Amino acid sequence: MYLFLLQEGGMDYMDMWNKMGWTARSVVFILAIMSIWSIAVMLERYFMFRAAKKQSREFAPAVAEALKDGKIEEAIMVSERYTKSHLAKVVVAGLKEFQAHTASSELPGELIEASKRALERAAAINREEMKRGTGALATIGATAPFVGLFGTTIGIINAFAGMSKGEDTGIGAVAGGISEALVTTAFGLFVAVPAVWLFNYFTTRIEAFTVEMDNSSSELIDYFIKRRSISRGNL
DSSP states (O other), rough: OOOHHHHTTOHHHHHHHOOHHHHHHHHHHHHHHHHHHHHHHHHHHHHHHHHHHHHHHHHHHHHHHHHHHHHHHHHHHHHHHHHHTTHHHHHHHHHHHHHHHHSSOOOHHHHHHHHHHHHHHHHHHHHHHHHHHOOOOHHHHHHHHHHHHHHHHHHHHHHHHHHHHSSSOOOOOHHHHHHHHHHHHHHHHHHHHHHHHHHHHHHHHHHHHHHHHHHHHHHHHHHHHHHHHHHTOOO
16 A cells, blocks of 8 residues: 555555665665554454454343343353453452352452452453553654654665765755655654554444443442342341
8 A cells, every 4th residue: 555655646666666765665674664564453453352342242131131130040041141242241240259259258248359369360460451552653653753763763864875975966966865765754754653553443332341341340349249138137
């Protein structure tokens, strides 16, 4: 796509590539790797968030129905079916912890605290899992322009060095070299801008998912408190 843009702008990119020194070519190669990496992260994270959102929409009413009837075991089985749902991963941890301590002689407060800690651990683990790859996007977005600028700086140095050795000292003597050098800066910006956009987009999605997990954890704790109170009232 980038080469297409250069061609549309009237640039012969093949001729420009052939005229580039090894430093400029190395910079372009590094930027190409960074671009491929950011695209790979984008696709992987996009489909992960998409699957999580879709499964969570199906999971919420299913587990709510099971919990409404007090069927903890069924709710756990429902949660385990939705392996890609961020809500299911958190809820199942709290349900298993609550079920494991229900028949024990622990005080109600201790049972609730144990379930709460399980929910917090699951939410923290899931949150870090959702962040996977976003650090690479931030790094690419922050460093790609400087990598391109490095190539441009070296190119300009070479252009002026060549002018000092020639008889022609006009602007035409360095115009070609400078235009070639600026290509790496343009390429660096081309790589960096989408990476920054994607990082901000995924960060926003993670924050939204975190709120959903926190809300689900809070609602589940309230459910445990009510269920424990009912159980004690029946004794």
